[in-house]
Structure formats: structure tokens, C-alpha cells
Amino acid sequence: MSPSINTREHLVVIGNGMAGCRAVEEILTRDPHRYKITIFGAEPHVNYNRIMLSPVLAGEKSFEQIVINDRSWYLDHGIDLVVSDPVVAIDRAAKTVTSRSGATVGYDKLLIATGSNPFIIPVPGHDLPGVISFRDMADVDHMVRAASLGGDAVVIGGGLLGLEAAHGLSLRGMKVTVIHLMDTLMERQLDESAGWLLKSALEGRGQTILTGANTAEIYGEGKVEGIRLKDGRDIPASLVVMSAGIRPNVALAQQAGLAVNRAILVDDDMVTSDADILAVGECVEHDGNVYGLVAPIWDMCRSLADALVATPSPYKGSVTSTKLKVSGIDVFSAGDFSGGEGCEDIVLRDASRGVYKRVIVKENRIVGAVLYGDTGDGNWYFDLLKKGVDISDVRDALIFGQAFASGGGQSDPKAAVAALSDDAEICGCNGVSKGQVVSCIAGGAASLDAVRGACKASASCGSCTGLVETLLALTLGQEVEAGPKTMCKCTSFGHDDVRKLILEKSLKAIPQVMQELHWATPDGCSSCRPALNYYLLCAWPGEYVDDQQSRFVNERMHANIQKDGTYSVVPRMWGGLTTPQELRAIADVVEKYDAPMVKVTGGQRLDIFGIKGEDLPAVWADLNAAGMVSGHAYGKALRTVKTCVGSEWCRFGTQDSTGLGVKLEQGFWGSWMPHKFKMAVSGCPRNCAEATIKDFGVVCVDSGYELHVGGNGGIHVRATDLLCKVGTEKEAMHHAAAFVQLYREEARYLERTAPWIERVGMDYLKARLLEDAEGRDALATRFWFSQSFSQDDPWAERAQGAESELHQPLAQVRPLAGAFA
Amino acid sequence: MSALDHIAPEWLDIGPVTDIPLRGARTVPVAGAGEIAVFRTSGDHVYALVNSCPHKKGPLSQGIVHGNSVACPLHNWVISLETGEAQGQDKGCTPTIPVKISGGRVLICRQSTLRIAA
Numbered sequence: 001m002s003p004s005i006n007t008r009e010h011l012v013v014i015g016n017g018m019a020g021c022r023a024v025e026e027i028l029t030r031d032p033h034r035y036k037i038t039i040f041g042a043e044p045h046v047n048y049n050r051i052m053l054s055p056v057l058a059g060e061k062s063f064e065q066i067v068i069n070d071r072s073w074y075l076d077h078g079i080d081l082v083v084s085d086p087v088v089a090i091d092r093a094a095k096t097v098t099s100r101s102g103a104t105v106g107y108d109k110l111l112i113a114t115g116s117n118p119f120i121i122p123v124p125g126h127d128l129p130g131v132i133s134f135r136d137m138a139d140v141d142h143m144v145r146a147a148s149l150g151g152d153a154v155v156i157g158g159g160l161l162g163l164e165a166a167h168g169l170s171l172r173g174m175k176v177t178v179i180h181l182m183d184t185l186m187e188r189q190l191d192e193s194a195g196w197l198l199k200s201a202l203e204g205r206g207q208t209i210l211t212g213a214n215t216a217e218i219y220g221e222g223k224v225e226g227i228r229l230k231d232g233r234d235i236p237a238s239l240v241v242m243s244a245g246i247r248p249n250v251a252l253a254q255q256a257g258l259a260v261n262r263a264i265l266v267d268d269d270m271v272t273s274d275a276d277i278l279a280v281g282e283c284v285e286h287d288g289n290v291y292g293l294v295a296p297i298w299d300m301c302r303s304l305a306d307a308l309v310a311t312p313s314p315y316k317g318s319v320t321s322t323k324l325k326v327s328g329i330d331v332f333s334a335g336d337f338s339g340g341e342g343c344e345d346i347v348l349r350d351a352s353r354g355v356y357k358r359v360i361v362k363e364n365r366i367v368g369a370v371l372y373g374d375t376g377d378g379n380w381y382f383d384l385l386k387k388g389v390d391i392s393d394v395r396d397a398l399i400f401g402q403a404f405a406s407g408g409g410q411s412d413p414k415a416a417v418a419a420l421s422d423d424a425e426i427c428g429c430n431g432v433s434k435g436q437v438v439s440c441i442a443g444g445a446a447s448l449d450a451v452r453g454a455c456k457a458s459a460s461c462g463s464c465t466g467l468v469e470t471l472l473a474l475t476l477g478q479e480v481e482a483g484p485k486t487m488c489k490c491t492s493f494g495h496d497d498v499r500k501l502i503l504e505k506s507l508k509a510i511p512q513v514m515q516e517l518h519w520a521t522p523d524g525c526s527s528c529r530p531a532l533n534y535y536l537l538c539a540w541p542g543e544y545v546d547d548q549q550s551r552f553v554n555e556r557m558h559a560n561i562q563k564d565g566t567y568s569v570v571p572r573m574w575g576g577l578t579t580p581q582e583l584r585a586i587a588d589v590v591e592k593y594d595a596p597m598v599k600v601t602g603g604q605r606l607d608i609f610g611i612k613g614e615d616l617p618a619v620w621a622d623l624n625a626a627g628m629v630s631g632h633a634y635g636k637a638l639r640t641v642k643t644c645v646g647s648e649w650c651r652f653g654t655q656d657s658t659g660l661g662v663k664l665e666q667g668f669w670g671s672w673m674p675h676k677f678k679m680a681v682s683g684c685p686r687n688c689a690e691a692t693i694k695d696f697g698v699v700c701v702d703s704g705y706e707l708h709v710g711g712n713g714g715i716h717v718r719a720t721d722l723l724c725k726v727g728t729e730k731e732a733m734h735h736a737a738a739f740v741q742l743y744r745e746e747a748r749y750l751e752r753t754a755p756w757i758e759r760v761g762m763d764y765l766k767a768r769l770l771e772d773a774e775g776r777d778a779l780a781t782r783f784w785f786s787q788s789f790s791q792d793d794p795w796a797e798r799a800q801g802a803e804s805e806l807h808q809p810l811a812q813v814r815p816l817a818g819a820f821a
Numbered sequence: 822m823s824a825l826d827h828i829a830p831e832w833l834d835i836g837p838v839t840d841i842p843l844r845g846a847r848t849v850p851v852a853g854a855g856e857i858a859v860f861r862t863s864g865d866h867v868y869a870l871v872n873s874c875p876h877k878k879g880p881l882s883q884g885i886v887h888g889n890s891v892a893c894p895l896h897n898w899v900i901s902l903e904t905g906e907a908q909g910q911d912k913g914c915t916p917t918i919p920v921k922i923s924g925g926r927v928l929i930c931r932q933s934t935l936r937i938a939a
Contacts, residue, residue: 064858191863345888401824483921522864522888523863526897550885552894561883810835
């Protein structure tokens with residue numbers, strides 16, 4: 001016999017959203033007659049599924065389709081629903097709540113489910129009409145109305161919700177720009193690789209995505225007209241959607257004097273610091289965690305109902321997973337993907353399908369997963385993660401997904417490949433079946449390269465390389481020949497293949513190369529990153545944005561690091577010439593910054609030693625003021641052009657060797673190369689400038705200029721080979737440009753001209769540079785085009801304050817006093 | 822073990838996470854002692870180590886950060902950011918300092934900082 005509704009205890013719920021109503025549902029399931037229930041809601045609607053607002057905005061669902069509980073549910077359970085009238089005060093002593101309209105209602109138990117508020121970045125103009133958030137049905141209505149007028153929209157914040165808003169607005173015909181402060185979209189859910197894929201996919205759909213972009217202000221007369229970024233860029237917009245995160249809505253709880261930290265503090269039974277007040281959802285903090293996703297809310301509501309009307313089942317926190325609701329773009333992320341002690345990555349990249357899968361394993365258990373393009377196994381990984389299943393038995397096949405890993409005796413990937421039928425497709429790009437690969441191996445193709453040559457399998461995108469190698473191993477036993485030397489352990493491709501593919505597939509960023517070429521590590525290593533940075537820089541001059549973090553320290557700091565962590569600084573002296581003014585400026589720097597040593601280098605320059613990292617910009621400013629620029633003594637670049645005095649002074653001189661040296665240095669400085677590059681010009685065959693042990697050396701003779709290439713000092717001294725003799729300075733410059741460009745385009749990173757020439761042979765160089773005049777002209781043209789982007793003095797930018805963080809500590813610590821910025 | 826170990830852990834706020842470049846590092850000099858290097862990985866994990874390679878004391882903060890490791894700029898030893906241990910064939914270990922992130926700011930453990938300063 002249940003008590004009449006009016007004699008029951010009164011449960012008042014503040015918040016008619018997903019958490020409040022779910023808690024009520026859970027209570028009703030356990031004991032439908034325990035409480036008389038009143039729900040206060042700020043919105044005019046019945047309980048709807050807030051996370052489905054994105055499909056409503058995208059026009060894929062109607063509001064009716066996302067309603068969770070309609071009016072009849074409230075009626076059937078005798079629930080008193082008060083809409084459009086939020087509670088504004090709680091009186092804990094009197095145990096009453098008061099709503100905005102002034103209604104006061106008593107409670108026995110109070111449940112706070114106020115959720116969270118969108119965070120509005122307080123930039124100038126944030127309160128202009130046309131600036132909205134994306135949180136409730138009213139926001140969706142607003143966006144739908146704005147979109148019907150067309151025009152430009154800006155979404156500030158490239159998180160889950162912001163991207164869903166951008167997608168919806170874009171589908172509704174607006175031209176959308178997403179402004180994201182961080183470098184990676186959805187950086188809380190995605191790693192860099194998946195974020196990059198997502199960015200490309202969204203750009204492919206016509207959205208403009210600006211990462212690393214900081215909003216300075218929103219402007220407009222009476223309504224929003226556009227936004228300005230801190231870097232000065234201006235983006236017109238008639239609608240600005242702020243989606244820069246959420247903040248737990250704790251004002252009411254704070255006013256009532258409940259314990260609140262980042263959010264309302266609750267115990268494992270969802271009870272606040274007042275035993276008669278519970279709280280649930282995004283407005284609570286449990287065990288230091290605040291959640292902004294729906295799955296934890298369901299867990300909390302179960303624990304709350306169990307403790308209130310059944311047997312307590314303490315809430316122990318939640319592991320969360322995320323899926324992006326943008327149709328056609330599959331993104332899944334769960335758990336911890338930031339790496340950490342003892343974590344190992346298992347990565348699968350399949351470029352032709354646009355798939356990136358990364359599972360993070362710690363002590364044989366999955367702790368995180370990031371999936372892009374193929375999220376079919378997301379739930380399986382999430383399940384293994386939540387249950388803490390030991391995956392050592394299926395580890396080898398884990399990344400291929402549940403179907404593969406659970407395939408009984410096929411947990412050994414080799415066995416799985418062995419079990420494939422003869423007509424199973426191995427290489428999708430070239431349509432090669434297993435039978436064809438096996439017969440080509442049986443016909444004598446005993447290495448990966450041989451198979452690629454014989455039947456084209458794995459010769460295109462390379463994603464089936466592993467399968468082909470497995471087939472080689474299965475067919476030949478242990479007799480597999482080692483493939484070409486790979487760039488590093490991160491990839492199965494060699495340097496030349498990577499360069500070829502960068503051009504063929506038009507790859508223009510490091511994460512893109514890593515994705516398309518199936519890198520085995522999430523962000524490469526200290527060997528491949530600088531190489532890729534150089535290859536991209538060389539392939540796409542003026543277009544590729546240099547990645548500082550993939551530069552070796554000297555090239556990042558534009559100075560040479562010494563064994564004590566200080567730097568040495570070498571200003572450029574064109575052709576080895578200097579002036580009293582330059583010498584004075586150098587002398588002043590040596591004294592002013594207490595440089596312990598200054599030395600004349602082998603390349604006819606002055607090297608100032610012992611400069612501290614934080615003093616570098618000031619040193620450069622002083623040297624710039626005297627007209628000197630970076631000498632690139634630190635770079636894989638043109639170092640120096642050494643000269644003798646030549647016909648101007650020397651009684652043996654045949655040509656103006658200093659003049660040509662200056663011209664060469666002014667033409668070639670700033671050009672990035674596979675390795676350091678040295679030049680010299682000697683005025684006669686006595687060769688005082690030692691031109692025959694330089695990468696490019698000119699020896700002047702009466703009748704013209706001998707051009708020598710491929711020499712170096714160092715451990716293995718190598719004298720140059722004579723390339724040719726030309727009659728004029730102009731021809732010498734032209735041949736130098738063509739030679740340098742050939743070296744830039746075809747040598748491997750960290751390969752100097754000497755080993756490069758020994759590898760490819762002088763005959764090859766002569767064929768390219770002498771016999772093929774058109775080819776030579778094209779090389780020179782490409783070199784000068786590239787130079788048009790590379791002759792900005794890197795010192796000048798830093799001296800004026802660019803990237804000052806590279807030269808300043810983050811903070812100073814006095815251990816007994818504290819930290820100071 | 823010193824008496825300081827029994828003091829409840831205290832944390833020093835050294836600045837916002839976003840002031841450390843992704844796949845990069847910043848330094849924090851400790852008055853009267855050495856320097857701490859604070860790293861931020863591509864996975865947005867933050868680590869703090871003494872800014873000194875166990876090999877020849879190279880400034881690790883200037884190395885190339887990849888995965889959860891850094892390659893020392895002097896001789897390319899690869900040091901784990903989690904444990905401070907040299908990877909591969911090389912042997913040696915750089916002391917690590919516990920880090921936590923709170924409200925987007927980086928906090929380092931004062932006790933460990935004191936210990937390396939001593």
C-alpha cells in the first residue's frame with residue numbers, strides 16, 4: 001500500500017536537464033511511490049537530449065525527436081514541472097527554495113542539477129547582439145535564424161561542441177571560420193595526428209580552420225560585424241558562436257553556503273555538504289573531477305538513486321569517451337592518450353582509407369584510444385579499457401580490431417595472413433591478390449623491393465607493406481632480404497622514397513607525411529623530424545611553415561650551443577671582408593657581454609664565444625645596428641664563402657676572387673641545405689682559399705673559372721671533382737645555383753656533398769648539370785625562387801622581440817620563498 | 822631522508838601550460854642551484870626534469886621532444902621524460918620533479934625542487 005502522494009516526502013529538483021531528469025527516472029525505477037517530486041527548469045521546454053542539439057542544428061533531427069520525456073511522463077508520475085522559472089535562492093534552515101517568480105516551495109530532499117554555463121571569453125564586444133553560445137534550444141533557434149540570412153559566421157573554440165556548431169552552420173549555408181586557441185583541434189580528446197586529419201577533413205568541406213589563433217576583439221556597430229585576432233587578422237562575421245568551454249553552474253549552491261570547489265563537492269552517494277541536499281551532473285565535483293560528458297552523469301544518477309531509495313552503490317568516478325557528431329567524419333577518443341610512465345603506443349595508419357588508430361597500453365591494459373576514420377572498434381577498446389582486461393594474448397592483433405583479434409586461432413597476425421584465401425586483396429592501390437604476391441615471391445622476388453618491382457604490391461601508398469613482408473616471411477621462411485635502409489625506426493620508407501612521395505602526394509605538413517606514410521610513432525623522433533622539416537621546406541618554398549620544434553637547437557637558437565650550454569655567435573662577413581665599424585661592433589659585444597673568447601674561424605669569420613641564451617637577442621640587436629646579419633655558422637645551410645684577395649691586390653691573381661666570393665655569399669646565404677655547405681673562391685691555381693676542399697669551389701684561371709664540387713675537410717678529407725670550366729662570373733653563379741639546387745633536392749638529410757657525389761657519381765652530375773642545359777636552367781630557376789623566401793635575417797626578427805620566450809625562463813624559483821614569473 | 826620530507830607536499834606555480842610550446846620546453850632557474858626544464862609533449866603531458874643530461878650535463882630543455890622523450894642537444898642521448906632514464910644502450914638518469922596541472926597552470930613540487938637545490 002503506497003502512501004498518498006501528498007503524504008510523501010517532497011523531492012525538489014533544480015534543473016530540468018539531462019542530469020536532473022535522469023536522476024528522477026532512476027529513483028522512479030527503484031521506488032515509484034517514495035517521493036512527491038517537483039522539477040524547476042529555466043528553459044520553457046520539457047526534458048530534451050542536449051547532446052543531440054548538434055543534429056538539430058545540422059537539420060538532421062527535429063526538436064520533437066530529441067525530447068526524452070514529454071508532458072505525459074511528468075503527468076503519469078505526478079511530477080510538478082515548473083518551466084521558465086529558475087530557482088534563485090535556497091533557504092537551508094527553512095528547507096525551502098524560491099523561484100524567480102517568487103514562488104516558495106518546501107523540500108525534504110533537494111537535488112541540484114544546474115549543469116553548467118558556457119564560458120564567454122570577456123573580449124571587447126562579447127556582449128554585442130549576434131554573439132551567442134551553443135548550449136540550449138534557444139541558441140539553436142538563433143543560429144538557424146541567422147543562417148537563413150546567409151553570410152559569414154565565426155565559431156570561437158575548436159572543441160567538440162564548437163566543431164559541431166561549425167558543421168551545422170556550414171550545412172545551413174554559412175561561410176564558417178573556426179578560431180581555435182590551441183594548435184590541435186579538440187586537443188583534450190585528440191592527439192596531434194588525429195587533430196590534423198580532422199582539420200584537413202573540415203577544410204575539405206569548405207570551413208576555414210585557424211589554429212593557434214587568439215581573438216583580440218569582436219567589433220560592430222550595434223551588432224556584430226566581425227572579429228579581429230591578436231595577430232591583426234580581421235574576419236567578417238554576422239554571427240559569432242562562442243564555444244570556449246563550460247563552467248559548472250554553482251552560483252546557487254555558493255549562495256546557499258554549500259561546500260564548493262571548482263564545482264559543488266559531493267561524496268560517493270552524490271550528497272553535498274548538507275545531508276538533505278544532493279547534486280548531480282556537470283555542476284558537481286567528485287574526487288577532484290568535474291565532468292562535461294554524458295556517460296558520467298548516468299553513472300552518478302545510478303549511485304544517487306541507489307543510495308537514496310535502494311542499496312548504496314558508491315560512485316567511483318568515470319572513464320570517459322567521446323565521439324564527434326559530424327556526419328561522415330568519424331572520431332573517437334577514450335581514456336588517457338597523453339602518454340605517461342610505462343605507456344606504450346600501438347599505432348596503425350592507413351592513408352588510402354584515411355584511418356588513424358592509436359591504442360595506448362600500460363602494463364598490458366588499454367588506458368586510452370584515439371581513432372580517426374574507422375571508429376568501429378571504439379566501443380570494444382573502451383570496453384576493454386573500462387574492464388581493465390589483460391590484452392597480452394591479443395596484443396599483436398589488437399590494433400586491427402575486434403573481428404581480427406578475437407578470431408580464435410588467428411591472434412597471431414602471421415597466422416591470420418596465412419589463413420587468407422589466394423584471391424584476397426593485399427594491395428588495394430594496385431589490385432594485387434595474395435595469390436599473385438605469393439607466386440611472384442615463388443618466382444624469385446625475395447625482397448620487398450623485388451615484390452614491388454615484380455607485381456606492384458606495396459609500391460604505391462605502402463599501407464600493405466606489413467602484409468607483403470608477412471607473405472615474404474611465410475613463403476621464404478627466414479630468407480627475407482633486408483629492405484632499403486629506412487629513414488629511422490619510425491618508418492619503413494627510406495629518405496629517397498619519402499622525398500618522392502612528398503612531391504607525388506603533395507604532402508605539405510609533418511603530421512600529413514606521418515599519416516600518409518604510416519609513421520609508427522605519433523610524432524616521430526629526433527632523426528626523422530628535422531629531416532622531414534627540411535624536405536618539406538625544400539619541396540614547398542614560400543608555402544611550408546617551418547616547424548621550430550623539429551629543428552636542432554642551433555637552428556632554433558640561431559647560434560652554436562657549446563658544451564657548457566652557452567652559445568657562440570658568428571656574424572656574416574661577406575666573402576671574408578670586414579670594416580672598422582663591424583670590428584668595433586664585434587669588439588663592443590665581446591666586452592659588453594663578457595664573452596670569454598673571440599676567435600678567427602677556418603672560414604674567415606670572427607666567432608664570439610660564451611654568450612648566454614638570454615643575451616642572444618641583445619647581442620644580435622647590437623650586431624644588426626652595425627649592419628651585420630646572421631652568419632649561419634650554426635645551420636645546415638651556406639656557412640661561409642672563403643676568398644683570397646685575387647686580382648685586385650695579388651700579383652698572381654687572375655680574376656676578382658673576392659668580388660665573386662661576395663656575390664656568391666650574397667646570393668646563396670639563408671638557403672637551407674641537407675647539411676652544412678661551404679664555398680671558396682681562389683684567384684689563381686695556387687688556391688690560397690683552399691677551394692678544392694669545399695662543397696663548391698671556384699679556382700680562377702686566366703681564361704675563366706674552374707668549378708669544383710664535392711670536397712670537404714673533416715675526418716675523411718676529400719678533394720673536389722672538377723665539374724667544368726666556364727668563361728664568366730655570370731655562368732659561374734648560374735652553375736652554382738643549379739648544383740646547389742640539385743644537392744638540395746636529391747641528397748639525403750645530413751649527407752654532405754662529398755658522400756652524395758660518391759653515391760650518385762660525377763657522370764650523373766654532369767648529365768644533369770652540363771648535358772641537360774634546360775634541366776640546369778630549371779634547377780637554377782627553382783633555386784632563385786626558393787631564395788626569394790629565405791633571405792630574411794633570423795637575428796633581426798629575434799632582436800625585435802620575436803619568439804622571446806625561447807630566450808627567457810618560464811619562471812624563477814627561490815625554493816624557500818616561491819616562484820616568480 | 823631529511824626532515825623536509827615530512828612536510829606536506831607544497832606546489833610552486835610556475836606559469837600557464839600554454840607558455841610552454843608543444844613538443845618544446847622552458848627553463849626554470851632555481852636560485853642558488855641549477856635549472857629545471859619543463860617539457861610539454863605533443864600529447865599535452867607536462868614533465869619537469871633537472872635541465873642536465875646524465876652524460877655531459879647538456880641542457881635537455883634545448884633538445885628535440887618526441888613522444889615522451891627528449892634528445893639531448895649535445896650528443897643525442899635520448900632521455901625519458903617520465904623517469905629521467907637514458908634510453909637504449911646509454912646508462913644514466915636525470916632527477917625528475919613531480920608536476921601537476923591545476924586550472925591550466927603548471928605546479929612543481931617544492932620538496933623535490935629543494936632537494937635538487939641542496
